Amino acid sequence: MxxxxxxxxxxxxxxxxxxxxxxxxxxxxxxxxxxxxxxxxxxxxxxxxxxxxxxxxxxxxxxxxxxxxxxxxxxxxxxxxxxxxxxxxxxxxxxxxxxxxxxxxxxxxxxxxxxxxxxxxxxxxxxxxxxxxxxxxxxxxxxxxxxxxxxxxxxxxxxxxxxxxxxRPFSLGRxxxxxxxxxxxxxxxxxxxxxxxGAVPLVALAGWGQAGDAHHVARPHPQGLGIARAATAALRRAGLAPEAIGYVNAHATATPRFDPSEAAGLRAALGPYAHRVPVSSTKALHGHCLIAAGMVELAVCALALRHSLLPVNAGHLAADPDCPLDLVLDRPRPAPARHALSLSAGFGGTCTALLLEAV
Incomplete structure (x- = not known):
């Protein structure tokens, strides 16, 4: 690994x-x-x-x-x-x-x-x-x-x-x-x-997945097919069930179209567990770093695993029925997570999923 x-x-x-x-x-x-x-x-x-x-x-x-x-x-x-x-x-x-x-x-x-x-x-x-x-x-x-x-x-x-x-990721009014x-x-x-x-690992990369939905040059597939395929591939490569994931750092860009698409992709990949896994998009705090987003958010996941604390999904106003997720709201949530999933998506339908494991 x-x-x-x-x-x-x-x-x-x-x-x-x-x-x-x-x-x-x-x-x-x-x-x-x-x-x-x-x-x-x-x-x-x-x-x-x-x-x-x-x-x-x-x-x-x-x-x-x-x-x-x-x-x-x-x-x-x-x-x-x-x-x-x-x-x-x-x-x-x-x-x-x-x-x-x-x-x-x-x-x-x-x-x-x-x-x-x-x-x-x-x-x-x-x-x-x-x-x-x-x-x-x-x-x-x-x-x-x-x-x-x-x-x-x-x-x-x-x-x-x-x-x-x-x-305001996943929120009404975004x-x-x-x-x-x-x-x-x-x-x-x-x-x-x-x-x-004799090097000391900070975190392990248990699984990874790449996929594309080939839906539109700038719009995500409404059912989040790219996200679902990438996350499923990462889980399969790691040999883990969805219930093993203790935190998802979502790509969610706080746009009307993408956030529901990603929520749908998570439901497709994680099944019923998608409603129970803690989720946040930290872009509301550090900003959307575009090409570097996956690197910054991988670091966020590594830190969350290290400190057993999940960062907040900031800017939230009210629940969006199209994004039925367990969002980390108001304050960081203590959680002894062992695995964290970092999701990224780009124009053209390209998607990646990185599954980190605490060491």
Whole structure:
């Protein structure tokens, strides 16, 4: 079973997983008025951003270094470890991106995932497959996207961003997400390799699944077929029944169409247990990190398992009958969960599910 031995994150709550966890427990959304670029002509005015104008490639290099250091990788071990990257496509791969692996002392950039908001989860799933196939003893995965004028304008022009700056996943009255800065890196290796090195696993990746519903370029399948197939594949790979899952970190973007679709997908994958498993979408707090969403929310799941505490589904106003789920509301919920499911979905119907196990 693959295990994560190093993990580093950057969100609007700050640098590091502990800053992310403290922000989630505090329950106050990280969004602020946008100052990074002009939003005078925009309907939405808020985003969850770090101060200033950070460079994504520089931030990814720092995060990769932190993850590798936490994993205790030597210079020689890094040199034999490939990099899988998820980041927004900006045309041909620039030199900085292409040179990121070399700058961090890694074997090379093996693949760039650009499949929208499922990209980070897809990169982690592909890294796990490489380990299972025995192609590498370990893989570094990095993902990042910072709120920029172009993506903000695109989402705002489509009318999907919450104009009041409050995301309300699974709630009546939801008006869309709030975009957020997000980036992270992790070291994924076989459990045997981790034991051989004497590395301490943070969490195990018990199962993973990828699927597509091929329904519409921007709209999810009404019955959540992609989510259902990805979650079912993750459970099957882990050899677990739905009742083993103690927490679901949902992709829920607080849009009218997607949240009911994801709820339907969970019902299809988990059966009657879908009404009893605790669920929250932490995008209401750290923002929707787009391509990096799966990396940030994987970290959230790992922290929830470590602390036996489930983060809240913030911004909730009233129950939506189309989303009949056991939402974590009002305050974090104590729960000795052993398995957590992180779901991601992107335009084009691409979906990923990562099933984490406490160690």
């Amino acid at each position: 693959p295990v994560i031995t190093g993990l580093a994150t950057l969100t609007a709550y700050g640098r590091g997983a502990e800053q992310l966890w403290a922000g989630l427990l505090g329950g106050a959304p990280a969004r602020t008025p946008v100052t990074r670029f002009d939003v005078g002509a925009r309907r939405a005015r808020y985003a969850a951003t770090v101060p200033g104008h950070p460079d994504l490639t520089d931030e990814l290099a720092v995060l990769i270094e932190q993850a590798c250091a936490q994993a205790g990788l030597t210079v020689d071990q890094r040199a034999r470890t490939p990099l899988l990257l998820a980041r927004h496509p900006t045309g041909p791969v620039d030199r900085a991106t292409a040179g990121l692996a070399a700058a961090c002392g890694l074997l090379g950039l093996q693949r760039i995932h650009t499949n929208a908001c499922a990209a980070a989860g897809s990169a982690v799933a592909d890294a796990a497959a490489l380990l299972v196939l025995g192609e590498h003893p370990r893989v570094v995965v990095a993902a990042g996207q910072l709120v920029d004028a172009g993506s903000f304008a695109s989402f705002d022009s489509a009318g999907v961003l919450a104009p009041d700056g409050i995301a 008006q869309g997400p709030v975009l957020g800065d997000g980036a992270g890196a992790l070291v994924l290796e076989s459990a045997g390799e981790a034991r051989r090195r």
